[in-house]
Amino acid sequence: MDKIWEEMHKAAEAVLGAVTISDYVTAGEVSAAVLSKSGKIYTGVCIDTCSTLGICAERNAIFNMITNGEYEIDRVLCISPNEGKGAPCGACRELMVQLMPGRYHDIDIMIDYSKGKVMKLGELTPQWWID
């Protein structure tokens, strides 16, 4: 595993931590780090609400990247309660595809940090409606 993945994992760990914000909102059970093409790491946590207003950690991190004026994703890493394993949900994949049509295939997604398993978004989204 290269040093950049380790830095991303540390960054995601730094914002990880479940909190109850109100009777209706919790956050931080999942965290994510996105590496932009410029090499900067952006983080985000999941936000869960009782009426589907929340957001996945990955999309929150991508929105953080966009908020800071960057639009190209290089890598995505997520720390989930499932021992950090798993792929981004369909909504997160869809956002990445729409953000980088024709170029999303090469985004590296950390699938299992403990094993260093990485997949390309193009492998995770075959036959997508946008090429």
Ligand SMILES: [Zn+2]
């Ligand atoms: Zn998602």
